Amino acid sequence: MNTTGADGPFRFMECSILxxxxxxxxxxxxxxxxxxxxxPESSLYxxxxxxxxxxxxxxxxxxxxxxxxxxxxxxxxELAEVLSAINPVKCKxxxxxxxxxxxxxxxxxxxxxxxxxxxxxxxxxxxxxxxFMFATGKVASSxxxxxxxxxxxxxxxxFHHFLDGxxxxxxGKDDFTLWLEQFGETTAEVRRLLGxxxxxxxxxxxxxxxxxxxxxxxxxxxxxx
Amino acid sequence: MMSxxxxxxGEIIGFHATDSLLVIAEKLRxxxxxxxxxxxxxxxxxxxxxxxxxxxxxxxxxxSWEVIEGDEPFFSCTKTLHNSLQGMAGGLSDGQIASxxxxxxxxxxxxxxxLEEADYVFIHDPQPAALLGMIPGRKGKWIWxxxxxxxxxxxxxxxxxxxQVEGYDASIFSLSDFAQPLPHPQFLITPxxxxxxxxxxxxxxTEIEKTYxxxxxxxxxxxxxxxxxxxxxxxxxxxxxxxxxxKEYVDIRLVLAGGGATDDPESGQVLSAVQEAAAGDPDIxxxxxxxxxxxxxxxxxxxxxxxxxxxxxxxxxxxxxxxMWKRKPVIGGDVGGIRLQVINRFNxxxxxxxxxxxxxxxxxxxxxxxxxxxxxxxRQYVLENxxxxxxxxxxxxxxVTLDGGEGEWERWI
Numbered sequence: 001m002n003t004t005g006a007d008g009p010f011r012f013m014e015c016s017i018l019x020x021x022x023x024x025x026x027x028x029x030x031x032x033x034x035x036x037x038x039x040p041e042s043s044l045y046x047x048x049x050x051x052x053x054x055x056x057x058x059x060x061x062x063x064x065x066x067x068x069x070x071x072x073x074x075x076x077x078e079l080a081e082v083l084s085a086i087n088p089v090k091c092k093x094x095x096x097x098x099x100x101x102x103x104x105x106x107x108x109x110x111x112x113x114x115x116x117x118x119x120x121x122x123x124x125x126x127x128x129x130x131x132f133m134f135a136t137g138k139v140a141s142s143x144x145x146x147x148x149x150x151x152x153x154x155x156x157x158x159f160h161h162f163l164d165g166x167x168x169x170x171x172g173k174d175d176f177t178l179w180l181e182q183f184g185e186t187t188a189e190v191r192r193l194l195g196x197x198x199x200x201x202x203x204x205x206x207x208x209x210x211x212x213x214x215x216x217x218x219x220x221x222x223x224x225x
Numbered sequence: 226m227m228s229x230x231x232x233x234x235g236e237i238i239g240f241h242a243t244d245s246l247l248v249i250a251e252k253l254r255x256x257x258x259x260x261x262x263x264x265x266x267x268x269x270x271x272x273x274x275x276x277x278x279x280x281x282x283x284x285x286x287x288x289s290w291e292v293i294e295g296d297e298p299f300f301s302c303t304k305t306l307h308n309s310l311q312g313m314a315g316g317l318s319d320g321q322i323a324s325x326x327x328x329x330x331x332x333x334x335x336x337x338x339x340l341e342e343a344d345y346v347f348i349h350d351p352q353p354a355a356l357l358g359m360i361p362g363r364k365g366k367w368i369w370x371x372x373x374x375x376x377x378x379x380x381x382x383x384x385x386x387x388x389q390v391e392g393y394d395a396s397i398f399s400l401s402d403f404a405q406p407l408p409h410p411q412f413l414i415t416p417x418x419x420x421x422x423x424x425x426x427x428x429x430x431t432e433i434e435k436t437y438x439x440x441x442x443x444x445x446x447x448x449x450x451x452x453x454x455x456x457x458x459x460x461x462x463x464x465x466x467x468x469x470x471x472k473e474y475v476d477i478r479l480v481l482a483g484g485g486a487t488d489d490p491e492s493g494q495v496l497s498a499v500q501e502a503a504a505g506d507p508d509i510x511x512x513x514x515x516x517x518x519x520x521x522x523x524x525x526x527x528x529x530x531x532x533x534x535x536x537x538x539x540x541x542x543x544x545x546x547x548x549m550w551k552r553k554p555v556i557g558g559d560v561g562g563i564r565l566q567v568i569n570r571f572n573x574x575x576x577x578x579x580x581x582x583x584x585x586x587x588x589x590x591x592x593x594x595x596x597x598x599x600x601x602x603x604r605q606y607v608l609e610n611x612x613x614x615x616x617x618x619x620x621x622x623x624x625v626t627l628d629g630g631e632g633e634w635e636r637w638i
Binding site: 014016018019020021023040041042045054055057123125127128129130131132133134135136137138152153154155156157205 | 239240241242244245248249252398401402404406410411412413414415565566568571602606609610611618619622623625626629634635636637638
């Protein structure tokens with residue numbers, strides 16, 4: 001869903017995400033597996049997307065909370081790697097994401113009894129969330145204004161348009177790309193570069209820096225390279 | 226037009242972030258919000274409210290702050306509550322329960338009008354929690370804000386507190402580990418520090434030197450500092466032990482600075498034990514500071530070489546963020562909210578023993594470049610995650626969310 005005003009100026013939105021305890025927790029792989037069907041969709045959202053807005057550092061090796069726990073809590077790096085390879089943007093909905101997660105955990109449990117019962121150093125707390133989105137009143141009217149506007153947008157606004165935007169779009173496109181499409185060939189290269197950015201390997205601040213750099217270079221002089 | 230105060234915050238967090246705060250606040254315009262806690266000064270809760278209330282007003286919100294009045298038996302009871310919720314054995318006596326109930330009843334009478342007409346009431350910690358049941362004519366939504374580590378509470382005491390808080394519309398805990406089964410949504414929001422408060426504003430070198438001089442602490446050796454109440458869970462004796470182990474390798478001074486709070490009658494006993502352990506060592510300074518010594522604490526933190534917060538239980542540990550804001554790596558106990566703030570080797574170290582703290586003190590003092598790098602990371606980490614503007618944004622978002630009811634978790638407003 002593009003809420004930015006696809007044919008007019010880019011309207012900056014942002015979101016607030018509030019974590020809510022589910023009361024569910026897991027200390028073993030089996031416990032983690034059996035809780036997955038129970039958790040609400042917002043918990044999947046929180047553990048895959050919400051982490052970008054929480055205290056975290058760019059050096060985090062894994063890109064979702066399940067993978068981080070498999071590594072840091074269980075000491076199962078192999079599982080952490082497999083979990084980390086999940087790209088939630090490629091799932092058509094939360095049901096598909098849940099099912100992929102279940103399959104991976106099930107498969108790991110099948111590989112050995114010790115792994116499935118091993119107690120983690122720290123429990124996994126399933127956290128759900130409440131989220132609301134709102135218009136900030138900020139707009140960017142032209143391609144020339146756009147990079148500076150993105151540069152000064154808040155973390156929450158950048159998250160909403162770039163990361164969460166990819167989730168909302170059926171084609172996995174971020175809001176910036178969708179808006180730039182109206183300018184046709186002029187922005188084709190910028191859109192190609194935006195599409196190639198791996199959103200899971202950086203902190204939000206680093207990611208923003210990278211996107212702004214692409215926009216600044218690509219949209220200089222009215223959008224001509 | 227943006228006020229001077231908002232401009233100052235804007236210069237730190239960015240003007241678009243302050244604008245966002247204004248947009249969220251606009252959705253609560255005209256609503257009356259009341260905070261209630263048990264002390265006007267001393268301790269993290271009072272400090273947060275001292276900043277949050279004026280900032281909320283700058284956003285155009287109708288916010289007030291009430292403090293419950295209690296006597297010695299009441300605060301002795303609530304200290305037991307506090308300790309027991311953090312896992313200490315024992316329970317509440319009938320006399321303590323009577324004192325707790327009676328004090329809350331008296332305060333309910335006094336605050337009745339204000340609390341009845343409020344649209345939102347934040348009750349901080351267990352001390353005033355019973356007010357809810359004593360204001361039957363309330364029309365607003367009530368939120369219980371728990372600031373302490375209740376991850377493994379004494380169960381009989383938790384049952385007592387649970388009876389007081391289960392009727393609330395929502396509760397807030399600092400970490401997921403602390404949340405308890407309750408029949409309402411439990412939000413997870415961390416506390417924060419105020420970059421504009423006396424405790425956190427930048428100070429000149431001259432003022433830092435002067436403060437150290439006035440407090441009688443020479444700066445001829447590297448300074449290891451722990452700032453906290455004299456509370457057993459802050460482990461001041463463990464810090465002295467760490468200092469003694471480290472001192473065999475590096476010549477250092479230890480400063481333990483803190484004070485009591487009006488709602489903490491136990492601090493005197495802990496202070497005596499600390500003074501006894503430090504007696505005869507000229508390189509240990511035990512400083513008992515008044516609750517309003519914010520600028521002195523700022524100077525101590527700004528002038529320290531290594532900051533320690535070796536707690537054995539910790540709700541959050543605001544002193545950790547305070548130290549990090551001054552570009553200091555922090556050596557913190559591997560507990561509670563310290564885990565959220567200190568990331569090993571990135572902005573400090575988490576430790577589980579005096580020996581562990583000692584080796585990290587030695588490491589930081591002998592790796593200056595590393596120490597400075599970690600200090601830069603520490604400041605940035607606080608900027609992004611633990612400033613009062615972010616906490617207020619979360620509180621206001623929570624109120625907006627509560628108004629939305631129990632439906633969809635994700636909505637456009």
